[in-house]
Structure formats: C-alpha cells, structure tokens
Amino acid sequence: xSLFAELRRRNVLRAAVLYxxxxxxxxxxxxxxxxxxxxxxxxxxxxxxxAAIGFPFWLAFAWFYEWTxxxxxxxxxxxxxxxxxxxxxxxxxxxxxxxxAVAVVLLLTNTFVWRKGAGLxxxxxxxxxxxxxxxxLSNESADxxxxxxxxxxxxxxxxxxxxxxxxxxxxxxxxFQFRDSHDDSKTIGAKLGVTHLLEGSVRRAGxxxxxxxxxxxxxxxxxxxxxxxxxxxxxxxxxxxxITRQVAEALKTKLLEGAAANTQxxxxxxxxxxxxxxxxxxxxxxxRSTDADMRQAIEYYKEAxxxxxxxxxxxxxxxRAKIALIAAFSVADRAEREALIATAxxxxxxxxxLQPDLGRAHHSRGFLLQIVDLDLVAAEAEYRxxxxxxxxxxxxxxxxxxxxxxxxxxxxxxxxxRQAVALDPLSSVNxxxxxxxxxxxxxxxxxxxxxxxxLEINPSGAQNYSELTILQILRGNAGAxxxxxQRETAPxxxxxxxxxxxxxxxxxxxxxxxxxxxxxxxxxxGAFQIAQVYAQRKQPEQMFEWxxxxxxxxxxxxxxxxxxxxxxxxxxxxxxxALCRKLGLPATNDVKTQP
Numbered sequence: 001x002s003l004f005a006e007l008r009r010r011n012v013l014r015a016a017v018l019y020x021x022x023x024x025x026x027x028x029x030x031x032x033x034x035x036x037x038x039x040x041x042x043x044x045x046x047x048x049x050x051a052a053i054g055f056p057f058w059l060a061f062a063w064f065y066e067w068t069x070x071x072x073x074x075x076x077x078x079x080x081x082x083x084x085x086x087x088x089x090x091x092x093x094x095x096x097x098x099x100x101a102v103a104v105v106l107l108l109t110n111t112f113v114w115r116k117g118a119g120l121x122x123x124x125x126x127x128x129x130x131x132x133x134x135x136x137l138s139n140e141s142a143d144x145x146x147x148x149x150x151x152x153x154x155x156x157x158x159x160x161x162x163x164x165x166x167x168x169x170x171x172x173x174x175x176f177q178f179r180d181s182h183d184d185s186k187t188i189g190a191k192l193g194v195t196h197l198l199e200g201s202v203r204r205a206g207x208x209x210x211x212x213x214x215x216x217x218x219x220x221x222x223x224x225x226x227x228x229x230x231x232x233x234x235x236x237x238x239x240x241x242x243i244t245r246q247v248a249e250a251l252k253t254k255l256l257e258g259a260a261a262n263t264q265x266x267x268x269x270x271x272x273x274x275x276x277x278x279x280x281x282x283x284x285x286x287x288r289s290t291d292a293d294m295r296q297a298i299e300y301y302k303e304a305x306x307x308x309x310x311x312x313x314x315x316x317x318x319x320r321a322k323i324a325l326i327a328a329f330s331v332a333d334r335a336e337r338e339a340l341i342a343t344a345x346x347x348x349x350x351x352x353x354l355q356p357d358l359g360r361a362h363h364s365r366g367f368l369l370q371i372v373d374l375d376l377v378a379a380e381a382e383y384r385x386x387x388x389x390x391x392x393x394x395x396x397x398x399x400x401x402x403x404x405x406x407x408x409x410x411x412x413x414x415x416x417x418r419q420a421v422a423l424d425p426l427s428s429v430n431x432x433x434x435x436x437x438x439x440x441x442x443x444x445x446x447x448x449x450x451x452x453x454x455l456e457i458n459p460s461g462a463q464n465y466s467e468l469t470i471l472q473i474l475r476g477n478a479g480a481x482x483x484x485x486q487r488e489t490a491p492x493x494x495x496x497x498x499x500x501x502x503x504x505x506x507x508x509x510x511x512x513x514x515x516x517x518x519x520x521x522x523x524x525x526g527a528f529q530i531a532q533v534y535a536q537r538k539q540p541e542q543m544f545e546w547x548x549x550x551x552x553x554x555x556x557x558x559x560x561x562x563x564x565x566x567x568x569x570x571x572x573x574x575x576x577x578a579l580c581r582k583l584g585l586p587a588t589n590d591v592k593t594q595p
Contacts, residue, residue, distance in 0.1 A: 012059055012062045014062075015059065015061075015062035016055075016059060016062075018095055019051075019055060019059075023048070023051040026047065026051075027047060027048060027051075130166050130167045130168065130195075131167070131168035131169075131170075131193065131194040131195050131196060132161060132167065132168070132169055132170070132194055132195075132196040132197070132198055132215075132247075133169070133170040133174070133175040133178075133188070133189075133192045133194045133196075133197055133198070134154055134155075134157050134158045134161065134169070134170075134172075134175055134197075134198045134199075135154070135175055135176075135178050135179075135181075135188070135197055135198065135199040136150065136151055136154045136175070136176045136178070136179045137150045137151075137153055137154045137199070137200050137201055137202045137211070137213075138150065138179075138180075138200075138201040138202070139201075139202060140201045140202065140203040141202070141203050141204045141205065142205065143204075146202075146204055147284070148280050148281045148283075148284035148285075149202065149204060149277070149280060150201075150202035151176070151280070151283075151284055152266070152276075152279075152280030152283065152284070153202055153211070153236075153240065154172070154176070155172050155266060155283070156240055156265070156266050156267070157198065157240065157243065157244060157247075158170075158171070158172055158175070159264055159265055159266060160240065160241070160244040160265070161198075161244060161247065162264070162390070162392035162393075163264065168193075168194065168423075169392050170192050170193070170194055170423065170424070170425070171392075171393070171394045171423050171424035171427070173394070173424050173426065173427045174192060174424050174425050174426035174427060175192065177426050178192075184221065185197055185216050185217075185218045185221040186218050186219065186220075186221065188218065189218025189219070190218075191425070191426070192425060192426070193422065193425055194218065195217065195218050195219065196215055196216065196217060196218065196224070197215070197216045197218055198213060198214075198215055198216075198247055199213070199214060199216065200212045200213035200214060204233065206233075207232055207233050207234070208230065208231070208232060208233065209229075209230075209231055209232070209233050209236060209239070210228070210229065210230050211228070211229045211231075211239065211243070212226075212227070212228045212229075213226065213227055213229075213243055213247075214226035214227075215247055215250050224250050225246060225247065225250035227243070227246060229242070229243070233273070234273070236273060237267055237271060264358070264359050264360070264389065264390045264393075265313075266279065266280075266283075266313060268304075268308045268310070268311040268313075268314070269310060269311075269312075269355070270308050270310060270311075272307060272308045272311075274307050275304045275305075275307040275308035275311050275314070276304075278300050278301075278303040278304035278307060278314075279300070279301065279304040279311065279313065279314050279317070281300045282297040282298075282299075282300030282301045282304065282314075282317060282321075283297070283317070285297045285300065286317070286321055291325065294321050294324055294325055295325070297317075297321050298318060298321050298322065301314050301315075301317050301318040301321065302318065305318065310354055311354075312350075312351045312352075312354035312355035312358050312361060313351070313355075313358060313360060313361075315347045315348070315350045315351035315354070315361070316347070316348065316351040316358060316360045316361040316363075316364040317360070317364075318343075318344075318347045319343075319344040319345075319347035319348040319351065319364045319365075319367075319368065320360075320363075320364045320367060322340040322341075322343060322344040322347070323340075323341075323344050323364070323367050323368055323371055323372065325340060326340060326341070326371060326372065327371050327556060334524070341368075341372050344368055344372075345368065347364075348361065348364050348365045348368055351364065352365065357389055358389070359385075359386045359387075359389035359390030359393065359396065360386070360390070360393075362382045362383075362385045362386040362389065363382065363383065363386040363393075363395060363396060363399065365382045366378075366379045366380075366381075366382030366383040366386060366399060367379075367399070369382060370399070370402075370403065370556065370559070371554075371556045372554055372556075373554070374551070374554055374556070374558060374559055374583060375584065376403055376406050376407065376559050376583065376584060376585065377584045379399075379403060380400070380403045380404075380407075383396060383399045383400045383403060384400065386399075387400060392423065393423070394419075394420045394423035394424035394427065394430065395420075397416045397419045397420045397423065398416070398417075398420040398424075398429075398430055398433070400416045401413045401414075401415075401416030401417045401419075401420060401433060401434070401437070402433060402560075404416060405433075405436070405437050405440070405560070405562075405563050406559045406560055406562060406563070406585065407562070407585060407586065408562045408563065408585070408586060410437055410440055410441050410563060411441075413437045414434065414437050414438065414441070417430065417433060417434035417437055418434065420434075421434065426457050427457070428454040428455075428457045428458035428461040428464065429454075429461070431450045431451065431453050431454035431457070432451065432454050432461070432463050432464065432467055434450050435447040435448075435450040435451045435454070435467055436467065436563070437563065438450060439467075439470070439471060439474070439565070440563035440564075440565075440568070444471055444474065444475065447467075447471060448468065448471055451464060451467050451468050451471070460489045461489070462488075462489060462490035462493055463488075463490065463493050464488075464489075465484045465485065465487045465488040465489070465493075465497065466485070466488045466490075466493040466494075466496060466497040468484045469481045469484045469485040469488070469497040469500070469501050470497075470500070470565050472484060472501075473500060473501065473504045473536075474565070478501065478504040478505035478506070479505065481497075481500075481501040481504055481505070482498070482501045482502065482505055484497070484501070485497035485498040485500075485501040486498065492521075492522060492525075492526060492529075495514055495517050495518055495521075495522075496514075496518065496526070496529050496532075496533070498510070498514050499511055499514030499515055499517075499518060499533055500532070500533060500536050500566075502514060503533075503536060503537060504536075514533075515530070515533050518530050518533065523549075524553055525553075525555065526555075526557075527546050527547075527549045527550030527553055527555045527557075527558075528546070528547070528550045528555045528556075528557030528558050528560075528561075528564075529557065530546045531543045531544075531546035531547045531550060531567060532564060532565065532566045532567055534546060535566035535567045535569065535570065536566045540570055540573065540575075543567065543570065544573075544575050544579075547561065547567070547579055548579075551579065551582065551583075558579075558583070559583050559585065561576070561579065561580070562580065562585060571587075
C-alpha cells in the first residue's frame with residue numbers, strides 16, 4: 001500500500017484539515033477578543049507559532065491512534081477486521097465541517113461587525129448618508145485681513161449643523177485643512193469620511209455681506225443646493241440661520257427634539273455684532289497655537305467681554321487660552337502662572353453662571369480641574385456634561401479619553417480615542433493620544449500605525465517622533481530610537497526623547513547631559529518627564545522624589561502615571577499606590593485589567 005493511501009486509511013489527512021481549520025478559527029477569535037480583554041497585539045502571532053510547532057505532533061497522534069467505541073487505542077493493537085476507520089472517517093468529516101463553519105462565521109463577523117466599529121481606518125473612512133464637512137468659506141473681501149470673519153462664519157455653520165439629529169459633522173480642525181485645496185470633492189470626502197461638502201465664499205464690503213454657498217455630493221461632485229445672499233451686515237445672524245435651514249432641508253435632516261433649549265452657538269446672546277467680531281478674531285489667532293498668538297487671543301476675548309459683559313463663550317474661551325499657556329510650558333514664572341490660574345477660575349465661573357448649558361464652559365472648567373487642580377474625578381464629570389451638551393465636538397470625547405486612561409480604563413479610552421478620530425480625522429493630536437493608550441495595552445503594532453498616520457497628517461507635530469522613540473525603546477531597538485528622537489520638533493520633547501534613547505543605547509554621558517538639561521530648563525513644568533527618565537534608569541527613589549515634586553507643582557503629567565511608560569513599572573510599590581490615592585485614582589497593580 002502506498003504512503004498516501006495509508007495516510008488516507010488512517011485519517012491522517014482528515015486530521016490535518018481539522019487541525020488547520022481549528023487553528024484558523026481560534027486565531028480569528030483571539031484577534032477579535034484581544035482589544036476587549038487587553039491582550040497584547042503579539043498574542044495571535046505567538047499562538048500561530050505554537051500551533052505550527054504542535055502540527056507534526058498532531059499528525060503523529062493521528063497516525064498511531066484511532067478512536068473506537070471503547071475509547072482511544074493504538075492502531076497497531078487493532079486487527080484489520082476490527083478497525084472502524086471508515087466510520088471514524090465520517091466523524092472526522094462532520095468535525096471538519098463544523099470547525100470550518102465556525103471559522104467562516106468568525107471571519108464574516110470580523111469583516112462586517114467587529115471591524116466596522118473597531119478599526120481605525122473604518123472610523124475614518126465610514127461614509128454615512130447624512131454626513132457633511134463645512135469647508136472654510138473663501139475670503140473674497142478686498143481686505144484680506146477679513147479672513148477671520150469668513151472663518152468665523154464657517155465655524156458658526158459647523159456649530160449650527162451639529163445641532164441636528166443623525167447628522168455627522170466633521171470638526172473645524174479637519175475640514176479647515178482643505179483651505180485652498182486642489183483636491184476634488186470625492187478625494188476630500190474620502191479623507192474626511194463624509195458624503196457631502198458645504199463650500200462657498202464671503203465678501204464683506206462696508207455694511208453689506210455677500211455669501212455664496214453650495215452643498216455638493218462627494219461621490220459625483222453633483223451640486224444638491226446652491227444660493228447667493230446679499231444682505232446688510234446687521235442681518236448677519238439671520239442670514240446664517242437661513243443658510244443652516246436650507247442646507248438641513250437639502251440633507252433632509254430632522255432637528256433634535258428640544259435642541260433649541262441647548263443650542264451651542266458662537267454668538268453672544270445679546271446679538272452684539274462688535275462683540276462677535278472681537279471673539280472671531282480671538283479664535284482666529286488662537287488656532288495658530290503659538291505663545292504670542294495665544295496671548296493676543298486673550299486680548300481679543302477681553303475686548304469681546306468689554307463690549308458685551310454677558311458673553312459667556314468669550315469668558316470660557318478666555319479661561320481656556322490662559323490654561324493652554326500653562327499646559328504648553330509657556331509660563332515659567334510662578335507669579336505669572338498663579339495670576340493666569342486665578343483669572344481663569346473667575347472667567348470659568350462667570351461663563352457657567354451666565355450660561356449653565358454651554359458645553360464649552362463645562363469643558364473649560366474640566367480643563368482647569370485636570371491641568372491645574374489635578375482633580376480628575378471632577379474633571380471627568382465636567383467633560384461628560386460637555387459631551388452631553390455638545391456630542392459633536394471632538395474635544396469633548398478626546399478629553400474623556402485622556403481621563404479614562406488616567407483612571408486605568410484603557411479599553412474605554414481607546415473607544416473615546418477612536419470617536420475623536422472619527423469626528424476630527426485630520427487632527428494629529430488625536431492620533432498621538434490614541435497611540436499612547438494602545439501602547440499601554442501592549443498593542444505596539446497598532447500604536448505605531450496610528451503614529452504613522454499622525455506623521456502623515458502633520459510631519460512636524462509635537463510628540464510624534466517622541467512617541468515613536470518610546471516604542472522602539474520598548475522593542476529593544478535603541479539605534480532606531482535615537483534616529484527618531486533626533487527628528488522630534490518640539491524642543492522639550494526633543495530633549496526628553498534623546499535622553500531616554502541615549503540611555504537605552506548605553507550612551508551614558510549623552511543621557512546624563514540630557515537629564516541635566518531637563519532639570520535645568522524644565523524642573524517646574526517637566527517634573528513628570530524627569531521622573532520618567534529616572535524610572536527608565538531603575539532609580540525609584542529619585543523617580544518618586546520627582547513625582548512628589550510634580551504633584552506639588554501641579555504638573556498635568558502626574559495623573560497619567562497609571563499608563564505612562566517606565567513609571568507604570570513601579571505599580572507594585574506602596575508609594576505608587578499612595579500617590580494614586582492622593583490623585584483620587586484607583587491603585588490597582590495592573591492597568592490592563594481595568595474595564
């Protein structure tokens with residue numbers, strides 16, 4: 001009898017098919033459940049390696065043994081006339097059919113159910129029928145300094161359209177990246193994940209405003225609605241409402257029940273156009289995010305408040321700008337820092353007193369509680385309220401993601417991170433913080449993919465290369481880490497990344513010089529990162545000393561210790577648990593077990 005015939009007679013070939021089918025089904029199940037239970041992204045890979053090693057042993061088992069009504073017996077112990085290989089073969093066939101059916105079901109589930117909501121690309125590229133991006137209205141005024149005005153009108157339309165139920169509206173940060181773009185409608189729609197674009201132009205001349213607007217289907221560039229308006233400037237708000245209603249009608253979208261009670265708008269309740277104009281100028285310069293621009297924005301917000309003392313959004317934006325200066329390491333002088341904090345508190349309280357249902361007022365208060373007070377419990381409550389009032393704003397779910405990660409709820413943080421990406425798909429910051437959470441879960445491949453997307457969007461974005469540096473250190477690729485650290489653009493993060501990369505590579509002199517520079521220049525604002533450097537060096541005494549110092553200085557990095565690289569390695573230390581208690585965080589030893 002030939003070898004092939006003997007393999008068939010002993011059901012070895014059937015056993016091989018069953019084994020491969022079972023491994024395939026199990027691999028599908030593991031890959032789907034990994035994100036939910038916090039398994040690292042190499043879990044499936046090692047399972048497949050183990051399965052490959054076990055394959056020849058399984059074949060040997062099938063060759064030497066046979067299932068009989070009396071149980072498992074060696075094939076050599078059975079007489080030829082007592083062998084039941086044919087009936088056993090039919091059982092093998094039924095088992096193979098069942099396993100392959102399970103594998104196919106898992107494959108279809110992974111393709112059409114799990115990946116639909118879980119994949120990063122799916123979140124970005126999903127195109128619901130009722131979705132729109134408002135591109136920046138072009139400024140056709142003779143005065144090119146009126147760009148802030150056309151941008152403000154565009155943002156007001158974004159806010160107004162976001163009040164409609166079932167309508168996905170892309171955030172300003174992403175849609176405004178297509179200013180003066182030469183991409184066609186289909187390309188822009190694919191990049192933003194929408195099926196409609198609202199575009200047009202603004203011309204302001206004296207007391208008159210001309211606005212042209214059109215709603216375009218991204219699939220075929222077909223114009224669904226278009227209109228030109230010539231109105232007195234004094235009728236600006238009524239004109240914006242008119243455009244919003246007509247666009248909504250073109251999209252056949254129904255308003256949320258009771259939406260008028262909690263409408264989130266950039267306009268002053270008084271309707272004062274001068275205050276609104278000052279506010280728009282503040283928003284315009286604040287978007288550039290430099291220290292000088294943020295300080296100029298503060299002056300514009302103050303002017304809006306001077307004109308209209310009841311302008312709640314101007315107070316909230318003023319507070320946000322002042323806290324942003326602190327968060328961006330822009331204020332080293334302690335007296336100036338305390339003055340900024342005091343006025344930010346007053347502005348936030350005033351905004352909430354004037355308009356309790358203003359989402360951005362709650363978000364500003366949450367930002368103050370998180371960055372200045374390190375009170376994450378209260379900050380989370382404010383962020384959740386802001387998200388209830390303005391669920392369309394990516395900043396609200398982004399902030400909830402950061403707080404969730406700080407509490408160790410990493411799976412929840414990933415969910416919030418993906419929601420922020422879907423609402424603001426071209427904001428590199430969203431990807432950086434999503435990558436941090438994925439890295440803390442041990443999902444390094446996913447984290448790197450997300451960071452590469454951030455680089456694609458913003459090659460010079462702060463922390464992009466710093467985070468990639470950390471990934472390479474964790475993978476043991478010290479040489480690659482140094483190369484990446486050298487490409488970090490932000491001065492503080494450049495020094496931090498190079499310091500830990502050199503230490504990982506064994507360049508102790510360079511690493512010591514980097515640590516000394518961090519201590520000399522950033523002892524006040526960078527205490528937490530200095531603690532991370534000592535944690536990498538396995539010097540817990542110095543690490544906890546700098547963590548305590550960071551807590552005393554209200555360093556906003558300290559509340560992230562439960563998922564921060566290197567520091568989280570000391571979660572078993574009683575001092576780590578004590579620090580968590582001071583911050584109101586649960587002091588579990590394993591952040592990956594948190595739901």
